[in-house]
Amino acid sequence: MSTSAPKGMMGKLLRVNLTTKTSTVEPINSELWEKFLGGRGIGAYFLMKEVPPGTEPLSPTNKLIFMNGPLASTLMPGNNKICVTFKSPLTNTYSYSLCGGHLGPELKYTGYDGLIIEGKSETPVYLSIFDKEVKFHPADQIWGEFIPNSEEWIRNDLGGDKTLQIAVIGPAGEELVNYACITSGLYREFGRGGGGAVMGSKMLKGIAISGTQDVKVADPEQVIRLSKELLRNIRNSNGGKIRRQYGTMELVERINNAGFWVTRNYSEGYFEEGYKLEGPEMREEVIIGDSSCFGCPIGCGKRTYITYEKGQKLLMEGPEFETVGMLGSNCEISNWETIMRASKICDSYGFDTINAGACISMAMEAFEKGIISSKNTEGIKLTFGNEEALLKILGKIGKREGFGDILALGVEKAAEKIGAPDLAVHSKGQSFPVYDPRGAKAMALTYATSPKGAHHMYATTFGAELAANNRFEVVGKGLLERDHQFSMAIVDSIAICSTMRAGLSLEDEAKMYSAVTGIQMEVTDLLRAAERIINLERMYNIKLGLDRKADTLPKRFLEEPMPEGPSKGQTVDLNALLDEYYNAMEWSANGIPTENKLKELDLTDLIT
Amino acid sequence: MTYKVLVFEPNKCIGCRLCEQICSMEHEKVTNPEKSRIRIMRDDERQIDLAVYCHNCVNPPCIHACKFEALSRDEKTKAIVVDDEKCTGCRMCIQECPFAVPSIHPDTKKVIICDLCGGNPACVDICPEHAIQYLPIEKADHLYKSIYTKEMANNLSKEE
Numbered sequence: 001m002s003t004s005a006p007k008g009m010m011g012k013l014l015r016v017n018l019t020t021k022t023s024t025v026e027p028i029n030s031e032l033w034e035k036f037l038g039g040r041g042i043g044a045y046f047l048m049k050e051v052p053p054g055t056e057p058l059s060p061t062n063k064l065i066f067m068n069g070p071l072a073s074t075l076m077p078g079n080n081k082i083c084v085t086f087k088s089p090l091t092n093t094y095s096y097s098l099c100g101g102h103l104g105p106e107l108k109y110t111g112y113d114g115l116i117i118e119g120k121s122e123t124p125v126y127l128s129i130f131d132k133e134v135k136f137h138p139a140d141q142i143w144g145e146f147i148p149n150s151e152e153w154i155r156n157d158l159g160g161d162k163t164l165q166i167a168v169i170g171p172a173g174e175e176l177v178n179y180a181c182i183t184s185g186l187y188r189e190f191g192r193g194g195g196g197a198v199m200g201s202k203m204l205k206g207i208a209i210s211g212t213q214d215v216k217v218a219d220p221e222q223v224i225r226l227s228k229e230l231l232r233n234i235r236n237s238n239g240g241k242i243r244r245q246y247g248t249m250e251l252v253e254r255i256n257n258a259g260f261w262v263t264r265n266y267s268e269g270y271f272e273e274g275y276k277l278e279g280p281e282m283r284e285e286v287i288i289g290d291s292s293c294f295g296c297p298i299g300c301g302k303r304t305y306i307t308y309e310k311g312q313k314l315l316m317e318g319p320e321f322e323t324v325g326m327l328g329s330n331c332e333i334s335n336w337e338t339i340m341r342a343s344k345i346c347d348s349y350g351f352d353t354i355n356a357g358a359c360i361s362m363a364m365e366a367f368e369k370g371i372i373s374s375k376n377t378e379g380i381k382l383t384f385g386n387e388e389a390l391l392k393i394l395g396k397i398g399k400r401e402g403f404g405d406i407l408a409l410g411v412e413k414a415a416e417k418i419g420a421p422d423l424a425v426h427s428k429g430q431s432f433p434v435y436d437p438r439g440a441k442a443m444a445l446t447y448a449t450s451p452k453g454a455h456h457m458y459a460t461t462f463g464a465e466l467a468a469n470n471r472f473e474v475v476g477k478g479l480l481e482r483d484h485q486f487s488m489a490i491v492d493s494i495a496i497c498s499t500m501r502a503g504l505s506l507e508d509e510a511k512m513y514s515a516v517t518g519i520q521m522e523v524t525d526l527l528r529a530a531e532r533i534i535n536l537e538r539m540y541n542i543k544l545g546l547d548r549k550a551d552t553l554p555k556r557f558l559e560e561p562m563p564e565g566p567s568k569g570q571t572v573d574l575n576a577l578l579d580e581y582y583n584a585m586e587w588s589a590n591g592i593p594t595e596n597k598l599k600e601l602d603l604t605d606l607i608t
Numbered sequence: 609m610t611y612k613v614l615v616f617e618p619n620k621c622i623g624c625r626l627c628e629q630i631c632s633m634e635h636e637k638v639t640n641p642e643k644s645r646i647r648i649m650r651d652d653e654r655q656i657d658l659a660v661y662c663h664n665c666v667n668p669p670c671i672h673a674c675k676f677e678a679l680s681r682d683e684k685t686k687a688i689v690v691d692d693e694k695c696t697g698c699r700m701c702i703q704e705c706p707f708a709v710p711s712i713h714p715d716t717k718k719v720i721i722c723d724l725c726g727g728n729p730a731c732v733d734i735c736p737e738h739a740i741q742y743l744p745i746e747k748a749d750h751l752y753k754s755i756y757t758k759e760m761a762n763n764l765s766k767e768e
Contacts, residue, residue, distance in 0.1 A: 073639050075629040102625070102650070109640060148653060162649045163641070186652040212714045214638035224633055228734065231626070235736050289655065292624035297736040299622035303655045315655055 007218035008516035019119030037493035038069030043085030060120035069495025078497035101188030106165035109211025170350025173200035179355035218518030239502025246279025248321035259566030260439020265361035270565030273334035325434030326357025349398025358431030428453035439567035459484035478580025620739035623657035627731035662722035673704035
């Protein structure tokens, strides 16, 4: 094993054991950076190596693998995405989640590229990492506290330093809500897959980080020159400009007007009142400022403010497009005040707005169809458009109280429990985000084949499908899906925000990687690494028996034609799409990477 | 003779901290916020980012605070110059600075203070929001007056 790290990397990993309250520092095999790039790629490598696929997700044997990529903390555009990899309690599969903000860069400044959390503490603790000094602190006093109080308490417990970067879980993580998230800086989350529940199962309340180490790049002059050029390109791109104005909320207009913005528990694709939630409307009604993650020239974060009821004030960041779709259109709600308050409840308890929204819209449909009644819901009239009901039920999920305890399981298990399995919209237990795949067919492949269950960021194909005006077509979508999966695997692994792609080409990404690391990286090398990452992720699930038969979508999308709007009449021909995609990936017809493919990608040893 | 100073507008800052990154890259060829002469401090709860940066005071308290004559002013830019030979790292200048600007360099343990990049500040150049400007001292005052009256106008129009 070669241990001298390429430039841009710290070359070391911090391993923390919560059972024994000890930590060790390990070198990272330097070959991994070229083979798996970093972040998501190296996270998948460690999960395969150290967490057997059969591991019980909420047991002490599961791990939280936090990994930075080579571009983190290097001045390059959007150099802030850190990945956490774990076995998911929501899907019982391989899972990862990325977080922006300032946490990842700060971890790198402590001198470590990654942090692996193992074991389980007997009592609530939080962890502090100040360069080489790793300490375990009691957290009994804040077990049960909301996210903002928890962060503030930890900061004050450590002396009040505002430069500390802190990640915490809220009550939802402690109570093992299957889609609890890990939150840093109050509004940046490792959002999907239930990483917060894994952290809660380990009795780890938070991680506070402060570093003073240098990040040294291979060619400082080239890094300065290139980053200035690319920062300008991204800032001045059309995508960059519109995100600066409206954040991800710019998508409402595009997706709703194309008729695939999920509405009424994914049964429709056009929300009539959607115009009230469009970007310019948001800017006018609630936005008071803009906010960036570390190294980002766009600032898609939107600072918002409302007053409600008897002079109560709410100042927050967001909500984002997914949240507004899941808690808004999908529940037939178009009132900013309610959507913001709902989002703030999720942010305070610390759970994923997408899965929460899907659980609630599923329950609303079940309620309206008479499958459940107010007897099941402690008197809450859980109908579409009922704003009070939405706010009440969210709090119950966070506390796992009454009917909220059922919805905390995730949409698949909750729907089974109440006897409405056909109303659950998910793949592998992970709920769909807000793009109805009937209106952009490659998104069906994204949802069905993503190894962490339905997740839009595994391959955001809808933009290309809208631009090419071929969104209802099937032919050619296998290749499109593959290329987008590769593209996301690259940015997620080199540790830049995917939004940067508004002004970045693959060539630019290769140039950035080369300038930072000194390893001459070509586009073909990046794509090869991306293919390796996706095959590795796939193999983790294959070992769990999840082949073609697990790459499914709910019947709603396969059999029920879109009832109204600009995508009217559309269904998804999933089998044709899967055939194309497996073919593009050079996998077997059953969706299994062939022995030759694994050999070609040099994965055989790792997998067997 | 007039000279130029940095002026920061909190309402424009989005907290990307590119200024910190370019500052340490230009001065030290590494990125490390601890080696940056400008810091951005975010208040998550109140949703605001504030810069801690050298105001280049007319009569700098840091120079008066130094008992070792380690601090002086650059003739051309009026930036504070640190004499590493004389600096003891006592941190009196940090305490006396009304804006808490100087920092202790993590390696040398000497004080570091903004040198205005010799008259072409890298932070000003890289800021995507133009939240920090480098202006002649009188023009800086105009900017403060403009910010003040803009806020006042906003408040007045809200009251109507």
